[in-house]
Amino acid sequence: MSRPIVAAIDTSALRHNLAVARQAAPHSRLWSVVKANAYGHGIDRVRESLAETDGFALLDLNEAILLRERGWKKPVLLLEGFFHASELEILDRYRLTTSVHSNWQIQALAKARLSAPLDIYLKMNSGMNRLGFQPGQVNQAWQSLRALQNVGEMTLMAHFAEAESREGIVEPMRRINAAAEGLDCPRSLANSAATLWHPETHFNWVRPGIVLYGASPSGRWQDVASSGLRPAMSLSSEIIGIQRLKSGDGVGYGARYRAAGEQRIGVVACGYADGYPRHAPSGTPVWVDGVMTHTVGAVSMDMLTLDLTPCPQAGIGSRVELWGDNVKIDEVAYASGTVGYELMCALAPRVPVTVI
Incomplete structure (x- = not known):
């Protein structure tokens, strides 16, 4: 029998x-942003569920080709563009939309x-100071591209570093409006x-990513709790062992947790x-047989441990939700000092995936 851990992708979500x-x-x-293999969900698993989108946006050329070979006819946008001039032949063959963020790309297109x-x-x-032309360079870059026979429709694209706050878009929007002055250009700005x-x-055009998968762009589930978003990925397993601790007993590597008294803990695969x-x-919160409890001790390579005090009925084989409908991935990420994006993308290839 295989390990009981499984990830489930909810296509209705x-x-x-x-x-x-x-x-x-x-x-x-x-x-629909499907970079990083659809944020760990799998492009092949999500593409039909997101088929009502107007286009797919991603980074990897192989993932773009996969979409085309699966029959996707609508636009595909390469968010970081092409990395070598030789790739333009592939973009041409598969009719891909490309971002342009550097002068060498303009020269390659020419x-x-x-x-x-x-x-x-x-x-x-x-x-944000990642990719892109400075505001004062935008007009010249636009005119240079507009003059090329190899360039079709053009759109101005930018990205926000702090769109989680009201103040976070004020200065970027000022820069964008100043750069676009005098240009009759469609815009794609919103993450x-x-x-x-x-x-x-x-x-x-808007470019939603993380919200399509049911998590918060701010990293705080409370910020989207009233939005109606539903988690698309759940990770669950089972209790495979039980330990009964006495006061002072340590748990896991480094004995980072010690029992304050008698305590029953579950070992999860x-x-x-x-x-x-x-x-x-x-x-860190976990859900065991319909009851919320929490982890204890260090997470090991293949196992973690949790407190069974709130759920005395739980035993070997009890289902454990690590994240999903009841334990929001943002809550696990927040407790761990990271963001839900990372946890989605970090789902290991050895974890079986089912599609609901």
């Missing part, structure tokens, strides 16, 4: 969350021999947070090699 994003930005077209023009997303640096909370950023965060401290 994906469709529901896409509808929530559309409702938040009803006048915009929508890119020299390329394409069968038809490519649609372009000109990436502007709005203050998940801006899609939910800043309608003034929506414009022509899940560890950091499965994608559960190694740094999750004692007290």
Whole structure:
């Protein structure tokens, strides 16, 4: 018999969350961001559930090709663009939309021999200081691209570093508006947070990512608790062992947890090699047979331990939800000093996945 750990992908939750994003930005077209293999959910598992989207946005060229070979006809956007000029032949063959964030990419487009023009997303640096042209360079870059026969439709793209707060979009929007002055250009600015909370950023295309999978862009579930979002991924396992502790007994590597008195703990078939965060401290929430309890001791490679005091009925074989409908992935991530994005993407290949 295989280990009892399993991840489940809820396709109805994906469709529901896409509808929530559309409702938040009803006048915009929508890119569903499926980078990092759909945030760990698997592009092949989510593409049909998100088929009502207007386009898919991602980074990896192989994932873009996969979508095309699976029959996807609508737009596919490469968020970081092409990395080598030789890749333009592939973009041409598969009719991919590419971001352009550097002058060398403009030069490569000028020299390329394409069968038809490519649609372009000109990436502007709005203050995040990752990729993109500075505001003062945008007009020149736009005009240079517009003059090329290899360039089709163009859209101005930017990204927000702090869209979780009202103040976080003020200065970036000022820069974007100044850079776009005099340009008749569609815009794609809004990430998940801006899609939910800043309608003034929506414009022509929004680009929700994390909200499609039912987690909070702020990392705090309370911020989206009233949004109607539903978790698309759950991770569950079973209790495979029981230990009865006496006062002072330690648990796990380093004995980071010691029992204050007699205590019953459960050993669960899940560890950091499965994608559960190694740094999750004692007290991280878990759901056992319909009762909320918490972890105790260090997370091991293949196992973790939890307090069974609140659930005396639990025993060998009891189901344990590590995250999902009852234990929000944001709560596990917050306790572990990270974000739900990382936990989704870190789901290990050895974990079996079922699709609901």
